[in-house]
Amino acid sequence: MNEILLMAHVFFGVTCILASVWVFVDALNAGANPASAGRIKIISLAAAAAMWLAFVMGGYWYVVFYAADKAVILKGPWPFAHSYFMETKEHLVVMLLLLATYLPIAASNNLAGNPAARRLVLWVAAMIPLLGLMIEGHGAVIAMGVKVGLLAQPH
């Protein structure tokens, strides 16, 4: 069950990244295509919802199940997978949650007629995948830290 939870956490994180990229691309053309405004609002809400789901699922897994993985990592050859990567990930993700929550607020303005409002959405939508991909990479290193820790255990 906890593996499903962890995969769902990653799935919703990736969904948030993809939705933010969609918002970015749609916002680039929102001046020439006013009809996209409604779509941008819906997809930005989806990005925020996906991020909240990823955050709650990942947070639950971290608080309830991570202690066993942490012990394996710290005894293995990649202790930095916890001491640097997990420690930074668990705190950078709070910023990502705030950015994703803010995206639909920024997208609620009249994007078709206002270049400055579009610029704001573009900046926020661009920061989410950049930070999100960095955090996904951190997650991959943490998973590898567990793997090499388990492989290093005597059989």
Place this chain on the structure above:
Amino acid sequence: MENKIVSKYTLSFGLSLAICSVVNALLVIAKEKSPALQTAMNKMTGHHWITHSAVIIVLFLALGFLLAQGKGDQGDSAAVNRLIKFITAGILLSGALIIGFYLIAD
């Protein structure tokens, strides 16, 4: 004419986002450097990370609504450009503080 182009909540929650990002990083450093603070945060919710996240989320919402009370109805183009710089600076500073702390100081 390009004035009054974003809502007061866009400005207030944008400011709140930038401020809370930096507070997030400072709280990381404070709890890692102060075992007493981390113990207190553990006791509050059972895990310091839950307390940490809750503090930042509540602060984000509270500041977003509070700062909106002091604003006019909407912001103009210059205010939006300043907001973009403020948010970007807040995110970059916070990221640098968190990464730098765990890379160097911790």
